Amino acid sequence: MVVFGSFYGGFHVLSELLESPLADLVEVVGVATDDPTQSFTHPEVRLWKYPHTRAEELLVWLLARANQLPVYAGRVQTSEFLSLFRDRWRPDLCLMATYGQIIPKRIFEVPTLGFYNFHHSDGVWPSYPGPDPIAAMVRDGRSQVVITMHEVIEVLDGGRFVARSHPVPLPKDVNAAALHRVTWPQMGEFIREQVERLIAVGTPCG
Numbered sequence: 001m002v003v004f005g006s007f008y009g010g011f012h013v014l015s016e017l018l019e020s021p022l023a024d025l026v027e028v029v030g031v032a033t034d035d036p037t038q039s040f041t042h043p044e045v046r047l048w049k050y051p052h053t054r055a056e057e058l059l060v061w062l063l064a065r066a067n068q069l070p071v072y073a074g075r076v077q078t079s080e081f082l083s084l085f086r087d088r089w090r091p092d093l094c095l096m097a098t099y100g101q102i103i104p105k106r107i108f109e110v111p112t113l114g115f116y117n118f119h120h121s122d123g124v125w126p127s128y129p130g131p132d133p134i135a136a137m138v139r140d141g142r143s144q145v146v147i148t149m150h151e152v153i154e155v156l157d158g159g160r161f162v163a164r165s166h167p168v169p170l171p172k173d174v175n176a177a178a179l180h181r182v183t184w185p186q187m188g189e190f191i192r193e194q195v196e197r198l199i200a201v202g203t204p205c206g
Contacts, residue, residue: 002091006034008184009097011059030089041100047176129157
């Protein structure tokens with residue numbers, strides 16, 4: 001497996017894969033993470049624009065390094081990354097959470113068990129695509145938010161619905177960074193269930 005992610009989303013997805021029971025079922029062969037100092041991660045329109053710490057920017061990087069996993073923080077739409085991903089990492093399954101680059105088709109078509117993203121949304125799908133769905137839901141007066149797991153395709157946040165988490169209250173004045181700190185620590189069981197299903201059936205679940 002390969003994880004694409006940062007902040008608390010990427011951290012909690014990677015953490016679940018590195019701990020039992022998933023650690024007994026999967027091997028993480030690589031991690032791609034954000035570097036908010038680089039413009040290609042679009043920090044100005046994502047949760048990085050809200051107050052956060054440098055330590056939070058490095059959550060995934062430090063966890064991967066602590067577990068001696070290879071980490072990539074450059075552009076994914078390059079021949080360098082394609083070679084690394086396809087020829088060295090060769091994942092069967094990819095999970096993405098809080099990641100700031102568009103995944104090209106030549107990448108998301110590689111894993112035989114699929115490439116999936118976790119996206120904050122409301123209770124229907126597709127809904128609230130883009131880099132800051134929480135701000136849009138707050139503006140629309142939504143009172144709850146879920147995390148939806150969906151396939152990654154060429155349409156941003158438009159892939160086939162797979163599963164959704166339990167709902168979490170959405171305060172009227174919350175921002176994306178603050179809400180991520182609340183939602184993601186609750187998603188351990190949801191992440192585990194979806195990964196176990198994918199492995200059990202050996203094909204994308206629905």
